[in-house]
Structure formats: structure tokens, C-alpha cells
Amino acid sequence: MSPSAKPVRGSTTGRPIMVLLDLIGQRWTLRILWELQPGPETFRSLQARCGGISPTVLNTRLKALREAGLVDAGEEGYRLTEDGRTLGQQLLALDGWAKDWADRRRTPLA
């Protein structure tokens, strides 16, 4: 049986956004995508970059990300696919948002 035969946690609609939210709403998934943005990483270097994430979880996440077509494994290790990179763009936008958000939180009333 396919190991990707999970019925999608949060929803049964199959709507892409729900599938995506399910995927990235798992611990470490977004972080892994984030850390892969600069370039390929080996399993162990990626593990280090993610602050010592356990190999069990890292491997599970990498499997899911590969099945989702966001990551693949080449000679240089794991890297983002084309889709992974465009999703990474969205994360960069989030990064900008997060900075403003943090500023706003430090200065409760603008």
C-alpha cells in the first residue's frame, strides 16, 4: 500500500488549500521548506539547521514533501523542486509580514 494513503487530516473536501494546510500544518514542515531555500542540504546538515529535529520526524516530513512534489533528492542532497521554490516565495512574503507583525507587537498602539 502507498504510504501516502492518508485521508488528509483537516478536511475531506480535497480542496487544494486544505491539502496544503494539512501538509504545512505539521510540525517542522514549514521550517524544512524554509531551510532548504538557500540551496540543497544533506539529511544531516538539514537536521542541524532545524535545531536538532529528530531523524524520525525529519525523514517522515521529507517523505511527505517528496510525495507532494515540493522536495526531491539529488546528488547534493535534498533540495526544493520548482514547486517548492514557488511555495518558498510565499514564505518569503510571510517573512516580511512577520517582521512587521513583530514590530507592531512591540509597539502595541502604532
Next chain:
Amino acid sequence: MSPSAKPVRGSTTGRPIMVLLDLIGQRWTLRILWELQPGPETFRSLQARCGGISPTVLNTRLKALREAGLVDAGEEGYRLTEDGRTLGQQLLALDGWAKDWADRRRTPLA
């Protein structure tokens, strides 16, 4: 002591993006933000919208989201704050991306 004194899971850097990734990289968090976008919801209606999420988790997430300043509770129930709405904008962008992504996955080679 503040109940928000969690040391931030994924990272200890305190970088806003990491704080954000930690927050939204929890099951249901993104989904809740997503469901609140159209307008305020009561605890129970929100629970229903999220496909029967357990009240335990819903309450935990709502607390975190309120502490993060993304959600607040008014007369009409829970609703997005200004920050929550702008983050919601990012999610809308993600929605668009997810649709394209799903299309691409159905058509392996464009």
C-alpha cells in the same frame, strides 16, 4: 506569569518568522485563521466549520492566536484582528498557489 511563556518550539532565535512558523505550524491553527476570514464565528460554529475539531484543541489554539494578536473575541464571537486579516491575505495568496499546484500535480509534465 504570562501563560504565553513558551520558549518557542522550533527555534530559540526569536526571529519573527520562526515564531510565526512555530505558531502556524501547529495543527488547526492555519485552518482556524482560514475559517475566520469571512467573519466572526462563535466557539461552536467555528468548531463545526473546522470539521469537529475537539474543543480542547480549539480553545488552546484560540488562546495562542489571541496572545499572538491575530484573533480577538467580541460580541459576535471570535474574529480576526487587523493583523489577523493581513495574515489572512497571505493565506489567500497561498490558496491561489495551492490551486495551481494541484493542477500541476494532476498534469505531471506541463
Next chain:
DNA sequence: GTTGACGCTATCAAATGCGTAGCATATATC
């Protein structure tokens, strides 16, 4: 042949999430 790095699995404990029941409050209806 030993040392080191690699990807990854095994094992078990701890944290998190879930389903169900139900409390306390409020409002409305009798």
C-alpha cells in the same frame, strides 16, 4: 581495518491531540 560521514531505522518515553461527557452561565418559555 578503522575512522568518519552518510541516509536512515528501531525503540521507547513524552507531548500533543482527540472524543466524549459535562459544567457553569445566560436567555427564553412555560
Next chain:
DNA sequence: GATATATGCTACGCATTTGATAGCGTCAAC
């Protein structure tokens, strides 16, 4: 006052997920 309904939310016990640690099998260097 008793009953009914809806609210937000907590308690409990079990299931799933995550986590830390150890270590295997492979490979290249030495």
C-alpha cells in the same frame, strides 16, 4: 421556579504524534 436551549469551555482517558537516543548498513579515506 422548572425546563429547555445555546453559549464558552474544562475534565477525563485513550490514541496518535513527536521526540531523544542508539545504532545499522554503506561508502570513501586513510
